[in-house]
Amino acid sequence: MSGFPDWPYHGGMVRSLRWSLLCIPLILSACAENGSCTIASVGDMTVLNQQGSPIVKASINGHPVAFIVDTGSLITAIWPRQVDKLGLYSTFRQVRLRGVGGDTLGTIVTAQTMGLGAATASEVSFVAVGRLMDGRSIDGIPIVGLLGADFLSSYDVVFDLPNHQVNLYDVQGCKGIIPRWSGGYYSVPTDEDHRDQTKIIVRVKLDGHPMDAILDSGAQHTLITTDDARDAGVTASDLAKDPKGIGFGIDDEKLVRFMHRFESFQIGPFHFDHPVMSVSETDHSLVGAEFLRRHRVWIPRARNEIFVQPTGPFTPIGPSATAPADAASGRNKPE
Numbered sequence: 333m334s335g336f337p338d339w340p341y342h343g344g345m346v347r348s349l350r351w352s353l354l355c356i357p358l359i360l361s362a363c364a365e366n367g368s369c370t371i372a373s374v375g376d377m378t379v380l381n382q383q384g385s386p387i388v389k390a391s392i393n394g395h396p397v398a399f400i401v402d403t404g405s406l407i408t409a410i411w412p413r414q415v416d417k418l419g420l421y422s423t424f425r426q427v428r429l430r431g432v433g434g435d436t437l438g439t440i441v442t443a444q445t446m447g448l449g450a451a452t453a454s455e456v457s458f459v460a461v462g463r464l465m466d467g468r469s470i471d472g473i474p475i476v477g478l479l480g481a482d483f484l485s486s487y488d489v490v491f492d493l494p495n496h497q498v499n500l501y502d503v504q505g506c507k508g509i510i511p512r513w514s515g516g517y518y519s520v521p522t523d524e525d526h527r528d529q530t531k532i533i534v535r536v537k538l539d540g541h542p543m544d545a546i547l548d549s550g551a552q553h554t555l556i557t558t559d560d561a562r563d564a565g566v567t568a569s570d571l572a573k574d575p576k577g578i579g580f581g582i583d584d585e586k587l588v589r590f591m592h593r594f595e596s597f598q599i600g601p602f603h604f605d606h607p608v609m610s611v612s613e614t615d616h617s618l619v620g621a622e623f624l625r626r627h628r629v630w631i632p633r634a635r636n637e638i639f640v641q642p643t644g645p646f647t648p649i650g651p652s653a654t655a656p657a658d659a660a661s662g663r664n665k666p667e
Contacts, residue, residue, distance in 0.1 A: 369507070374487050374500035375448030377401075380470045384552040385621045386491065387470055388479070388498055391447035392418045397476045400465070401498050402550025403489070403532055403631070404618060405480035407438075410458040411466035414476040415441050420458070427459060437461070448500070478550065481530035484631075491549065491629040493621075494643045503633065510639060511630045517641035520600035522547075532631060532638065534619060537598040538564040543617060547631075547638070551620035554597070554609045555589070561611045566592060571611060587612055599623065600640065 377388035386401045392410075395418050415422065420441040427438050438461030446456040458477060468475050490499040490511075511517060523533040523544065532547040538556065541564040545554075561571070574590040589610040597604045599619065623629075630639040 368505040370502075370504045371506065372502040372504075373449070373451065374502050375451040377449055377498045377500070379493055379496040379498060380473070383625065385550050386493055386498055386624070387475060388448075389473065391445075392420070392443050392476065393445055395419075396473050398470055398473045399477055399479045400475065400550060401484070401491075402478040402480055402548070403484060404546055404548030404550045405478050406482060406528060406530060407459045408478060408480040408483045409438070409461050410441065410477035411462055412439070412460040413466050414474070415460050418443065418476065420460075422460075423457075485530045486633065488633050489631045491624045491631070493625050494628065511641070513628065513641055515641065517628070517639050518601050519637045520640050521637050522635055532635075534599060534638070536617075536619065537596070538617075539566075539595045541565070545617040545619045547623075547629075548618040549621050549624055551618040553622055554607075554620045555614065555618040556592075556594075556609050556611045557614050557617050558611055560617045561592065564594070566594075566611070574611075577610060587614070602627070602640070602642070 377390070379386045379388055380398060381387045387398050388401055390397050390399050397414075397418070410418075410420070414420075420443050423440045423442065425440045427440065438459040441458050441460045443456045443458070444454065446453045462477075465475050484500075486502075488501040488503050490497075490501070492499065520534060523535065525531040525533055533544050534547055536543060536545045538560060541560075543560045543563065558571070562568075571590040571592060574592045577589040577591050578587070589612040591608055592611050593606055593608045595606065597607045597609065602623075626643065628641040628643060632638070
């Protein structure tokens, strides 16, 4: 899950990045004809795990490491016990962080170098906080922290989890750029949180009730707030009959979650019947990584929409479904 969806901290990792970018010809046909458009790869990151939140390979000061890619975390974090192991140095500056489960303190630390795919960066800052997955590894590589929205929101981010990739693109001067995927895909509108513009807010329907949810790759599963569940017609007595699960907040304390079976859940043209989803006392409903595992998702840096492509057989719902884009022409067309 994402432990850090709502922190009042600003000016984290992304401001200290010094990336060595790789210019690529990919999708240049969608760009401005005057040559002002540039697209650079900021890292094609291999996803190491088969389920849950995506975990990608990286390096810190030459050490192989892995990070959880977490669009729901405002900041990029590293577990405190990894600071000395990876040779990070501390600024001794602390910040108070607020998120699911409560408040906690973090310390800003800096790495001399960081690598993502073929790209490298220097003087990269993190917030040392948390311990939930400290000590765990994947394919022999230690999982050391989170790549959060302060970093991700500076780029076009493509979650291609069916192909075990997360891709970052720096797109400059391009007009009307959209994915050049083979096959149709859909545009799903997003809204802004004026207090935190890094949040990716999508309009969804829960049992036919419209509500906002944050697209949160750090949440393994979709999470519904008790308020949203109540507005959709779920009573406290209904939840009392449901099985209970456990989640964790920003302070690593346990949060009770009720596993409730709803009638339906809808994101744009994507409709799910009788899903079982967690319900808990949190501030925001979250669309978790289970959605990203079933679809290819392109998140533009300057966004009022995201692009979603199903990776299996799919029939869009009713007339309100967004028309699929023609990947060859870049125009929307009817089914």
